[in-house]
Amino acid sequence: MVRDYSAFLPGGAPARREPTALERLGWGPAFASQIDADALTATPPVRVVAVHRSGLQVAGDGIDETIPPGPDATVGDWLLLDRARPRSSHVLERKSLIKRRAPGTGREMQLIAANIDTVFVVTSCNADFNVARLERYVALAFEAGIEPVIVLTKADLAEDIAPYIEEARKVSERVPVVALDARGDEPEAALADWCKPGRTVAFLGSSGVGKSTLTNALLGSQAIATQGIREDDARGRHTTTRRELHATPGGCLVLDTPGMRELQLTDAAAGIADVFEDIEALAATCRFADCRHETEPGCAILAAIEDGSVNPARLARWRKLQAEDAFNSASLAERREKDRAFGKLVHSAVKAKFRSKE
Numbered sequence: 092m093v094r095d096y097s098a099f100l101p102g103g104a105p106a107r108r109e110p111t112a113l114e115r116l117g118w119g120p121a122f123a124s125q126i127d128a129d130a131l132t133a134t135p136p137v138r139v140v141a142v143h144r145s146g147l148q149v150a151g152d153g154i155d156e157t158i159p160p161g162p163d164a165t166v167g168d169w170l171l172l173d174r175a176r177p178r179s180s181h182v183l184e185r186k187s188l189i190k191r192r193a194p195g196t197g198r199e200m201q202l203i204a205a206n207i208d209t210v211f212v213v214t215s216c217n218a219d220f221n222v223a224r225l226e227r228y229v230a231l232a233f234e235a236g237i238e239p240v241i242v243l244t245k246a247d248l249a250e251d252i253a254p255y256i257e258e259a260r261k262v263s264e265r266v267p268v269v270a271l272d273a274r275g276d277e278p279e280a281a282l283a284d285w286c287k288p289g290r291t292v293a294f295l296g297s298s299g300v301g302k303s304t305l306t307n308a309l310l311g312s313q314a315i316a317t318q319g320i321r322e323d324d325a326r327g328r329h330t331t332t333r334r335e336l337h338a339t340p341g342g343c344l345v346l347d348t349p350g351m352r353e354l355q356l357t358d359a360a361a362g363i364a365d366v367f368e369d370i371e372a373l374a375a376t377c378r379f380a381d382c383r384h385e386t387e388p389g390c391a392i393l394a395a396i397e398d399g400s401v402n403p404a405r406l407a408r409w410r411k412l413q414a415e416d417a418f419n420s421a422s423l424a425e426r427r428e429k430d431r432a433f434g435k436l437v438h439s440a441v442k443a444k445f446r447s448k449e
Contacts, residue, residue: 219299282309363416
């Protein structure tokens with residue numbers, strides 16, 4: 092059956108009151124503008140809704156299947172499905188991309204999620220609360236071009252949530268902070284402004300902070316298994332083992348993610364600058380353009396530390412993230428250059444082999 096995709100193209104038919112199958116998956120003008128009607132019919136658009144070891148689970152208009160690994164895609168990506176060669180399916184240009192340096196000693200980059208509209212950075216009002224970790228996640232979101240919101244869970248169990256809210260608000264003036272009980276109906280009401288029909292949101296944070304509980308609350312079910320925290324240190328236990336999109340009754344798509352034990356930033360200089368825009372603004376007023384903010388005369392940051400307007404601990408975290416990002420970005424660039432050089436070497440060897448046979 093040939094499907095009519097004209098309504099998804101620029102200048103197409105007016106949007107109907109009832110969303111189509113693709114619109115319920117988050118399809119919109121940003122993706123429709125990249126293709127024409129012929130391409131839509133020949134290679135139907137599908138969204139990656141889960142990533143398995145065996146391949147990518149994709150969904151579209153009348154499509155719900157798993158294709159083999161091959162496309163350089165992650166959960167949330169839109170593909171033009173090539174039925175004859177699914178490994179060659181084209182990945183559409185993304186609105187946003189969350190990535191990190193892969194855990195371990197390697198230098199690979201790991202794609203976390205694509206085409207996310209809002210990231211809920213989740214932490215608990217207990218011993219798990221960590222400002223430095225929040226700054227990392229917010230920098231990750233800013234770099235990806237995604238709206239971040241800090242969500243404080245287990246507010247019902249804290250004797251006083253005010254200190255947690257105050258510290259969370261110090262991360263960035265641009266980031267809203269919401270404190271709630273992750274169970275029951277409260278999340279649906281508290282997060283409603285960001286969970287609109289057709290939008291895609293993601294919960295990010297360490298294990299045990301309530302990401303799966305929040306997802307269940309938005310879904311109105313207990314579809315995702317949850318576990319409690321360890322009583323001795325308030326640290327969480329891993330529950331979610333894969334990244335997967337879930338559709339809420341209200342038409343929003345929710346991505347529940349496994350807790351990240353390690354979040355190494357790479358190619359995130361702009362995101363770090365956004366989180367620490369107060370320090371970045373001061374650095375721009377230092378007497379010397381190459382000021383290291385250590386002992387140099389006329390250093391605006393050191394002066395701010397002296398008068399108490401900048402917290403030394405926040406400055407130390409800024410320096411740490413800058414150094415980490417610079418190292419990881421350089422390492423990845425070096426790896427890419429080595430891979431290109433190796434590819435050229437192999438290509439030259441193959442050409443020489445064929446010439447020797449002539």
